[in-house]
Amino acid sequence: MNRTLLFLLALAASLLSANAQTQAQTQAQTQSAPPLREAWKNASLFLFNDAFSQFQKEKTTNPREASLGEALSLLGIQPKTQKNLARSLSILTALAAENPSDEIGLAARFHLARIDELHRTEPNLPAARKQYLSLLEDAPASPFSQIAASRIALIDLHLSAPDPASLDETEARLRPLENFLRTPEGKREFHTMVGLVLNTRLGNPTTVLRHLLIASKESFSQKKIESDVLFTIAEIADTQGDTALAKQYYSRFVADFPQDIRTFLIKKRLEDFSAKK
Amino acid sequence: MPTTISKKKVLKEWKLYLFILPSFLFIGLFAYYPALSAVYHSFFSWSGGDTKEFIGLDNFSRILGDTVFWGSFATISVLAIANVFKMIPSIFLAVLIHRLSSERWQYWYRVLVVLPMIVPSLVTLFIWKFFYDPNFGILNQFLDATGIKTLLVGLDHFFHWDIFFQNVPVAWLGESALVIPALILWGFPWIGSVSVLVFLVGLQSIGSQIYEAAELDGVSSFQKFLYIEFPLIMTQVRVTLVLLIIGTLQSYGLQFLLLGENGGPGGRGMVPGLWMFNRAFIAGEFGYACALGLCLFVIILLLTSLNNKYVRVDK
Amino acid sequence: MERIFNAIGLGLVALAFVASLGRVAYLNWNKAAEESTKYTHIRLAHWQLERGIRNAFDEAAREYEKLHPDVRISQIAIPDRVYTNWLTTQLLGGTAPDIVELGFGSSEDRLAKHFLSLTSLANRPNPYNKGTNLENIPLQNTFYDGMMGGFYPGLMEFYGITLTTNTIRMFVNLDLLKEITGSDSIPADYQELISVCEKTRRFAKKFSRPIIPIASSRYNAPYLMNRFFSSQTQKQTKKIGPPGDFPQNAARTVEAFVDNAWSLDSPDVRSGLELMRKIGREMQPGFMQGTRDDALFYFIQKRALMITTGSWDSSNISSLANFRYGIAPIPTPSKNDPEFGPYVLGTISEAATISGMGLGVTASSKHPETAKDFLLFLASKTGDQRFADTSKLLPAVMDTTPSQAAKPFQINEEGYPPGFNLVASSDWADTSRILNNSYFKLFSHGGNVQEFVDTIRPDFLTAYGTDLARMYSARKRASQRFDVKLAADIQLLSCPPPTNSPAERETKTREAKEKVDLVLSSLNGNDRSTYYLREVGEKLQNKLLSSPR
Known part of the structure; x- marks a missing residue:
């Protein structure tokens, strides 16, 4: 009986010491890092x-x-x-x-x-837009302002969506914002946003093409979005009869996304172009 | 008559309360905590994960317009009524066992009734699902062998049901019109081990002098049942009825296993519990499912209190 | 007598208690002994009980130990039924193995708390690919699917490294096929499939044998039905969307429905439903109420000639079937099919297949770097090849060759995107429910397409609306979380992790920048969808309000 008790006590002691050790380790790890870094890491x-x-x-x-x-x-x-x-x-x-x-x-x-x-x-979208715009005008170089530009575009196009006829007008109103775009990421995000949102709302294909072409000059962190941008450019160019541009972007797509579900379709289209020659 | 214990004595023996503490803790943890958590979450838009948003009574106001939820009560009502009738074989069997003159045989019959309880309910469900299989299920084989299928096809021609066809196996769980009959038929001959035992307890408490007096009066076997046995086991019948109604309203395992999470063809097998499950695990609306559960709880409580109030037993 | 029984009972309880105590003590003793040795021990847990897969893990472990003599790797195979509970206990108790298969019990909340992000590994070349054509390619790009099976969109991080790929195939009982048709040749196209099905039905009737052409269930049927239906909407999908919207965004499909660009009466939709009915009539009656096991049972018991299921069922079938069987792709109608060809663009591509069997590293691991290194070893070109050869599964890494057994499951990239389906995925809970509840009108003996359409029509738009609203809400919540993540990642840029190596600091800073960019891009992408879902939802509600019911 006494032995069992001793065994249990030893077991509890070892568990407690292991726990204390882990706690000490965690504390040491936390202390060695800058104080707010851990907090931001947790938020991330x-x-x-x-x-x-x-x-x-x-x-x-x-x-x-x-x-x-x-x-x-x-x-x-x-x-x-x-x-x-x-x-x-x-x-x-x-x-x-x-x-x-x-x-x-x-x-x-x-x-x-x-x-x-x-x-x-x-x-409250108008209030949000106002704050984004003031941020963009006050400090265009801030990473937050660069994000704000694409947010304004999304809000404006969303508010115009129920009346597709006003989409062109909205897009024209957004153009001055391009002067505030300072970073490649800011440019890419703004033009991708305008191009893809306009395309989804069946906006003017020429305008869509303009924005997506600018976006496609930048590097993309999201490969899925890049593939959508390239494919949309090629498809619009193809519909508009701009074979050279279509071929250029179809070829870029095939080279960059050989495993995509659209690659075979595009290859067939490229074969059609070659056959027409 | 209860004896009163002084407050001093209650406090003096405080150590004794430690013995019931573990039970309280377990009941609190496993019975009350989940229930209270469901009440809490019913006020949230919650999809089961970490994120949730307080939305006040929105979930409850949504329930008012939920046609599937209220519609499911039609199905459950039919099943509950059928379940009441499905109690009859259990009462009948209990009376038969009770009337056996040999105590030894009574014992063995009780054992026979209890034995199926060992089989897990899931296994019973699977076996029944197998019975309903259109191609090699026992039910269709029985209908074919006995010629009942031909009769059903004939009736179908006459009434234009469009369910039974010659040379086409009957899909018991694949036709909306057959879903409710299949659910009612489930468990045939509807002998519930627990119910039989409960009724037997009631029957055994009837004094032998009552039977002797009845025999002197020349009461027939059926009259004995009607005027002595049945009225005197009404307490047991009432308890079983309450448990049955609660059980029927809460249960959805049978429907889920036989018909899937959407209640089968035409949603005819959709019962409130299954709808709650569907919203939680299929639509990911856990907050709304909690609200549905709470609503169901209130309905069950109401029905139970109605039952307690109006289904009285005059001894 | 009663005393003796009581003593025996008490004795048994005491014996069981002592035995369990001994077992726990033994395991702890072993563990302690293991930890005190000179080796670095890595434990890997998974639920793959098939011998081939366990051998494949063993083989990889021994190979790795040859390269790293100070490391010992052991695997723990836990049955899938208890895996969730087991993993939960291990994670909460801080005793989880170093490497864990992700899936059961690894929700996004848990991944964030108890697992290490593998995003930085995914962005760097795999050192074990040195000397191969994948040498300088970031790890994620060495996978057929960009390692998307290990990527968790809700967390915007890679938490798993995947090893295999699964595809859907048709399994055919060759012995039965020979008995029925006199030949071993598996139907190669839709017309042949229908012909074999007809022969099977005639055979069953003639010899009074309960055999059905295709075994199915509510689990198996969608794979087949979606493939057949979407073959009929391929051409239409390309027409109704804006340029570039192919395969179609599900919200666009709904918007097109609201705009009357397609309807339940469109010829291609009707043709898709007719095709579904034809195939459904070849399955056992009431198959939509059957489960995956029911369908497998039909096939294994030789009561069905064919079954359509994923390659994950291959090992089950191989161990249970006592007959010869063949495996073939699903024969959807070709462009030249006289009945269903006019709406077809071409064979449906499988290029969008996502890799599986993701392995993650737990935060409680004592040797996370070794665990990650072993995962890189497994996911290298030679590692995945070796794993695939032994496990007989389809590899996930590019330029690897599948084993002979896995060849029938190879991804067919030579095809076109599918057309839209009435319901995009099982996430569309209400639309799925409306369809599932009404399928008996389509598949039963007395049913037909018109009756099915008439049944679903009244509730179809409302169901789309409910599903859209739910999706909108989920997207909005995801964006709300990403907001905080984005801000946190931007702040983290200004306080890089403490390190003495300038090269390491540079790499970490670059990775942190890439992370911010990735989150920013995802946030904008997510919001684009959120706003669009809201627009389509509003449009749909307006239509519902204006249409008489």
């Missing part, structure tokens, strides 16, 4: 509760960045509640008011627009 992995408490702890050392993290984690924490949304909104508003032009302020302004666009139960 969608572990919003962990990130939230980490941001809250670090508010004294780096208040602005930690507050931004806190506000964004609140947007992700589940369940999603109006209370969390209001709290996040108030933190972001304070951050934007405190300094609207530093990195944190710009991020806060971008997310204030995102809240209006996406996080509210009923979106």
